[in-house]
Amino acid sequence: MPTVTMTVNGRAVSGEAEPRTLLVQFLRDTLGLTGTHIGCDTSQCGACVVHLDGLSVKSCSMLAVQAEGAAVTTIEGLSNGELQPMQAAFREHHGLQCGFCTPGMVMSAIDLVNQNPTPSEHDIREWLDGNICRCTGYHNIVKAIKAGAEAMAAGGKR
Amino acid sequence: MFLRPRTLREAVEALAAPGVGILAGGTDFFPALGERKPAGAVLDLTAIPELRGIEIGPERIRIGAAASWTEVIRTPLPRAFDALKAAAREVGSVQIQNRATVAGNLCNASPAADGVPPLLALDAEIELLSVRGERRVPLGSFITGNRKTVRAPGEIVTAILVPRTIEGPSSFLKLGARRYLVISIAMVAAILEADTTGRVGQARVAVGSCSPVARRLAQLERDLVGAGLEEVGARVEPRHLDVLSPIDDLRGTAEYRRDAARTLVARALEAAAGGFLQ
Numbered sequence: 127m128p129t130v131t132m133t134v135n136g137r138a139v140s141g142e143a144e145p146r147t148l149l150v151q152f153l154r155d156t157l158g159l160t161g162t163h164i165g166c167d168t169s170q171c172g173a174c175v176v177h178l179d180g181l182s183v184k185s186c187s188m189l190a191v192q193a194e195g196a197a198v199t200t201i202e203g204l205s206n207g208e209l210q211p212m213q214a215a216f217r218e219h220h221g222l223q224c225g226f227c228t229p230g231m232v233m234s235a236i237d238l239v240n241q242n243p244t245p246s247e248h249d250i251r252e253w254l255d256g257n258i259c260r261c262t263g264y265h266n267i268v269k270a271i272k273a274g275a276e277a278m279a280a281g282g283k284r
Numbered sequence: 285m286f287l288r289p290r291t292l293r294e295a296v297e298a299l300a301a302p303g304v305g306i307l308a309g310g311t312d313f314f315p316a317l318g319e320r321k322p323a324g325a326v327l328d329l330t331a332i333p334e335l336r337g338i339e340i341g342p343e344r345i346r347i348g349a350a351a352s353w354t355e356v357i358r359t360p361l362p363r364a365f366d367a368l369k370a371a372a373r374e375v376g377s378v379q380i381q382n383r384a385t386v387a388g389n390l391c392n393a394s395p396a397a398d399g400v401p402p403l404l405a406l407d408a409e410i411e412l413l414s415v416r417g418e419r420r421v422p423l424g425s426f427i428t429g430n431r432k433t434v435r436a437p438g439e440i441v442t443a444i445l446v447p448r449t450i451e452g453p454s455s456f457l458k459l460g461a462r463r464y465l466v467i468s469i470a471m472v473a474a475i476l477e478a479d480t481t482g483r484v485g486q487a488r489v490a491v492g493s494c495s496p497v498a499r500r501l502a503q504l505e506r507d508l509v510g511a512g513l514e515e516v517g518a519r520v521e522p523r524h525l526d527v528l529s530p531i532d533d534l535r536g537t538a539e540y541r542r543d544a545a546r547t548l549v550a551r552a553l554e555a556a557a558g559g560f561l562q
């Protein structure tokens with residue numbers, strides 16, 4: 127089995143992976159980072175969103191071996207003891223109910239704010255087209271992202 | 285076996301062996317597998333620098349086979365490419381656009397591929413490479429049917445080439461059962477060029493999802509020449525859509541598709557004409 131080496135949440139990691147292993151399986155099963163969820167098998171739901179070299183991607187639609195040498199950030203990599211501002215905003219504004227979609231929502235939201243530090247409600251709703259939530263009706267998620275963007279702009283950006 | 289070559293030469297040599305599948309952004313490749321594993325060896329094209337990037341030349345624009353939809357959106361391009369950029373924003377979601385390539389969309393050859401109508405309207409050509417050499421095929425003859433292309437098993441699509449033979453505003457409209465993340469029921473790309481008197485000098489119109497392969501509406505394009513910019517939508521007649529052969533399926537009936545396509549064509553032309561005012 128090939129060995130895959132990448133940086134995950136700032137730490138160099140390597141692990142054996144059959145070539146057909148998806149990145150999301152590698153993160154969850156090999157590295158034990160189960161914060162990245164699998165919600166569908168068609169790459170539609172967005173529960174598995176992580177950052178690959180700084181851009182949001184669905185970790186179910188690429189192989190672990192394709193991330194060789196890349197830098198991956200998962201939901202576990204955001205906090206340094208204290209919640210990252212976007213995470214804190216999701217808690218504060220109750221941007222979740224069951225929480226299954228939340229890691230993907232937060233990772234997408236941070237990519238949005240990195241591209242567009244002051245998103246409008248419309249920008250946020252449009253950006254979330256690849257993240258599906260069946261509990262909240264999205265209202266509190268949108269509120270949380272707006273607040274999270276403001277908190278990140280106010281200096282909490284990481 | 286998983287192969288991730290760093291040069292094009294290694295890639296075409298690897299592909300000369302039988303049964304090797306090509307992987308780019310993987311956004312069609314993985315969902316199509318479901319629970320199965322790939323049947324043979326997989327050749328990943330995403331680590332080959334020669335396939336990256338979008339080059340803007342005076343005569344033509346070259347979209348490398350590894351260029352993603354996000355790169356299309358972020359690269360400043362002439363306004364005839366606005367239709368392609370609008371289509372790029374419709375391909376799945378941001379995360380899909382960050383991985384998925386334009387070339388993969390064309391090679392996958394779905395009748396509902398959003399990249400096909402804008403690139404057909406741009407008269408794009410496909411550049412293919414194998415150990416036997418290079419060839420170019422117009423996009424209109426590259427895709428031959430539902431999920432069928434003329435690509436030979438040993439060939440890699442290396443780039444999409446767009447000649448700069450039209451200059452003017454363009455538009456793309458897509459109809460789906462919902463607003464976002466949806467498979468097209470019908471989509472239209474239109475590009476207009478004005479002549480010196482401010483009337484239509486050249487028009488290009490392509491319709492997707494209404495035939496096994498997206499089609500240009502050649503008769504309409506001819507009939508639009510000389511039209512005033514305010515009357516482009518009104519020039520569309522049902523006979524102009526006779527080249528389409530929409531089907532009945534779970535997303536819509538043939539009749540609905542034909543009617544929707546006609547409306548979309550008129551609106552896309554009006555939107556493109558509106559671009560002259562900006």
Ligand SMILES: Cc1cc2nc3c(=O)[nH]c(=O)nc-3n(C[C@H](O)[C@H](O)[C@H](O)COP(=O)(O)OP(=O)(O)OC[C@H]3O[C@@H](n4cnc5c(N)ncnc54)[C@H](O)[C@@H]3O)c2cc1C
Nearest residue numbers: 169306308309310311312313376385388389391397398441
């Ligand atoms: C959730 C979701 C939503 C989507 N929404 C849309 C949508 O709205 N509109 C739309 O048009 N598409 C959509 N797609 C389909 C897909 O994202 C696009 O078709 C995309 O452009 C495919 O590119 P890729 O790089 O991911 O291709 P891959 O999946 O890597 O490859 C696709 C096919 O092309 C072949 N191939 C790829 N590159 C080459 C090459 N250089 N040379 C030869 N063969 C090659 C592969 O062997 C494979 O058969 C969606 C997919 C998902 C998962």
